[in-house]
Amino acid sequence: MTVKSPPEKPVRPPILEKLPNYGIQSDECPRRAKTQLDFIMLAVEALDLNASQLMLAAIRDLGLQNILKSRVHLWRLRSTNPLRKFNQRQPLTLEESKALVLVVCYLCRKLTVLIRQLFLGYQQLQDQQLSLDHHFRLAKYLKRFRSHFRARMNPKRAMVLTYSTDEKLDELALSLLTQLLLCTGTRGEERLWTSLFDGEVS
Amino acid sequence: MTIQRQYVLPNCSLILEGLSTDASNVLSILANAEFKIVGVETSLQGGSEFFKALIVAVSAYCQRLLSGFEHPEHMASQASLVAVEPEAGQYHRLILKPEILDDIARESLANSEGKTLQLSTVQLFDMAEAIDQFYADNQTLPDFSVKLAPLPRRYVRAAEPLAQRVTPPLLGFGTLAVAALGLFFLPVPELAEPEGLDAQNPAALEETLPDATDDAPPDAVDDASPNEPATADATTPDAQAPDDAATVSPITDGAQLAALQQQLQQQISGELSEDATFDQSLNYQVSVTQNGDIVAYDPLDTASLEAIDSTPLPGLTYIPTGDAIAESVAQFDVTFDPDGTVNVLSDQLVAPDVVAPDVVTPDVVTPETETDPSSSDADQELTNGDASDDTPEEATSEATSTLPSDEPTGDAADSASPVAIAPEDLDPFVATSIQDLDRIYDLNEELRRTIVDTRSTDWTGPELRYRVRLDDDGNITGYEADNAPAEQYADEFKLPSLVTAAPTEKPQLDFLVVISDASVVEVNPWDGWP
Structure with missing residues (x-):
């Protein structure tokens, strides 16, 4: 077999160009970014039980298979979160985190309607001074998030310990829901990506 | 628009x-x-x-x-x-x-x-x-x-306010400063030498020191020091000599010196291997404590120093351990002759014993002992027979003849001390022992009676143990003190004078004589009843 063309270079997905590097020197994501990305994905999973399948589909749709190669690879990248029980002591490269940001925002847009409904319900509950249990869908989200969080995070970590009560976890879940809402926006990817490096650049 | x-x-x-x-x-x-x-x-x-x-x-x-x-x-x-x-x-x-x-x-x-x-x-x-x-x-x-x-x-504002972040290091420095201030006023502790070490070493040295430094010429001391660790410490500094002399008193008692001399002679010849031969005579100065332990020795010439390992001296030396007490020591000159004989001489014995020989020479004493235990006829006969056969004078001369004639002082000392003769011949083992049980029983009784009769007064003092050797005829051919006081009080029981016969090839047996503090005399065969 004769080869007439030079070997194909792995093509860098052009979609990554949307996210600038902000002059970050190292190729590794800061600790807080790893945690935040994993938490956001946890919230997405709490919103939609089928989220892991959706994520794999999103990777295909966005053409990011070169970076996020498989389900296991995705899981290993999420496990770089230092608060996880089975923490992988691996770096999370900028490229990988960019891909994760894109995937998350892609999923968030698909879930826009649900997220807005939840906020509407939240607003009503707050206006009527009712507890969060009174909105069925919101309560389900919070409950699922709590169980996901407790199942996967290392309870010996000091930061995880601060979320030991249901109220604290609900607070975290709602703040993550706000972040998901912001991710649905036109500049969602850029905003999320930028926020990962807040306080990390000089 | x-x-x-x-x-x-x-x-x-x-x-x-x-x-x-x-x-x-x-x-x-x-x-x-x-x-x-x-x-x-x-x-x-x-x-x-x-x-x-x-x-x-x-x-x-x-x-x-x-x-x-x-x-x-x-x-x-x-x-x-x-x-x-x-x-x-x-x-x-x-x-x-x-x-x-x-x-x-x-x-x-x-x-x-x-x-x-x-x-x-x-x-x-x-x-x-x-x-x-x-x-x-x-x-x-x-x-x-x-x-x-x-x-x-x-x-990015820090999670904790400045005051909270600054508190721990400030607290640390503050504590350090306070501690430093407090410790500044405390006196610097003085280095205390461990007391045990301090007391031990000089004491151990003193035991071996005084006579060696007093008597040995400085050259000999210096020669000895590098090769002989046991004596090296003891002999090096001359300046220490006065101090040490003050703490350790030499033994001056003539009788004790004689006993020690005798014991030393036995000790050394007992340990000396049969085939030991020397190219020339070896001279050593040996320090002995009251109980007969050799605590130090010092070769007097180079040949002696080189051949030290072929002599039993290193093996016999008793090395003081722990809290050694300064004991008084006696000084002896030990000479190993090329033919394997050992001579022990004492310098100090010369003076007091010049007068002594007439008083307690064995030849005078022996006849007296003959008459003394008159209770036993057999004994009398035997001793008489012995006396006629082989005069005690000859026995003594035999004993003394082993001494080198070129050392008049030693000769005098040896002949002067009566006790030196008999025990000298007491070999550690009997060549042919008496086997007959009845005879042993008889001899046992006989010996007991002899001792009971001979003793001057009722004994009050520490328990004494002797090893006494009898030949088949009941003659005492030698004795040996088995404990320290026994050595000292041998004269009390006129034991030296009881020795009536020279060792022969005849069957012999050792007996253990115990004189308890309550003046009870017990006699048993040394190796127990057969």
Whole structure:
């Protein structure tokens, strides 16, 4: 077999160009970014039980298979979160985190309607001074998030310990829901990506 | 021509009005911007300055929601015209300064603080989304940019306030300073030498020291020191000699010296191997304690030093351990002759014993003992027979003949001490022992009676143990003290004078004589009854 063309270079997905590097020197994501990305994905999973399948589909749709190669690879990248029980002591490269940001925002847009409904319900509950249990869908989200969080995070970590009560976890879940809402926006990817490096650049 | 752009979202719509500088239909000059928020009665209106301030603040606040870090752009301050602050739950507060509001809005304000709006998260998000859509629209105000950039590190306030962060190091330094101040006034502890070590070494040295340094010439001392660790310490410094001499007193008692001399002779010849031969006679100076332990030895010439290992001296030396007590020692000259004989001489014995020989020479004593134990006829006969056969004088001369004749002092000392003769011949083992039980029983009884009869007074003192050797005829051929006091009090029981016969080839047997402190005499065969 004769080869007439030079070997194909792995093509860098052009979609990554949307996210600038902000002059970050190292190729590794800061600790807080790893945690935040994993938490956001946890919230997405709490919103939609089928989220892991959706994520794999999103990777295909966005053409990011070169970076996020498989389900296991995705899981290993999420496990770089230092608060996880089975923490992988691996770096999370900028490229990988960019891909994760894109995937998350892609999923968030698909879930826009649900997220807005939840906020509407939240607003009503707050206006009527009712507890969060009174909105069925919101309560389900919070409950699922709590169980996901407790199942996967290392309870010996000091930061995880601060979320030991249901109220604290609900607070975290709602703040993550706000972040998901912001991710649905036109500049969602850029905003999320930028926020990962807040306080990390000089 | 006026251009109007609308960005409509569920909770908020943004309407921009302006002019285009050219025919390209691009809105490049902003005349009026209006936010219409659902649920808020009055819309927010303003010019270019108002619009710019609002979008910067809202955009920055969105970043704050994402990362949790306060951005300076949305914070309320003197310079900022628009501020956004979080409120309880999902509400947020939008604060507009009066300067940027139009006249109508300003008049409607109750106070001069500015206009405050309460927005829900969704309302705020729709505002931000309208702004982002406007930003994405190339046809509208391309000069306006909403920059997104990570918050620089210097704006990130530490999780803990400064006071809390500074407390631990300050506390540490403070404690150190207080401790240092306190310890400064304490005296520096003096180095205390371990007492045990201090007391032990000189004491151990003193035991071996005085006579060696007194008597040995300095040269000999120096020669000995490098090769002989046992004596080296003891003999090196001359300056120590006076001190040591003060603590250790030499043994001066003539009888004791004689006993020691005898014991030393036995000790050395007992240990000397049969085939030991020397090229020349070896001379050593040996220090012996009261109980007969050799505590130090000192070769007197080079040949002696080299051949030290072929002599039994190193093996016999008793090395004091633990808390050694300074004991008095006696000094002897030991000579190993090439033919394997050993001579022990004492310098100190010379003077007192010059007078002695006449008093207690064995030849005088023996006849007396003959007559003394008159209770036993057999014994008398035997001793008589012995006396006629082989005069004690000859026995003595035999004994003394082993001494080198070229040392008159030693000769005198030896012949002077009566006890030196008999025990000298007491070999550790009997060549042919007596086997007959009846005979042993008889001899046992006989010996007991002899001792009981011979002793001058009832004995009060420590328990004495002797090893006495009898031949088949009942003659005492030698004795040996088995403990230290026994040596001392041998004369009390006239034991030296009881020795009546020289050792022969005839069968012999050792007996253990125990004189208890209650003056009870017990006699048994040394090796027990057969």
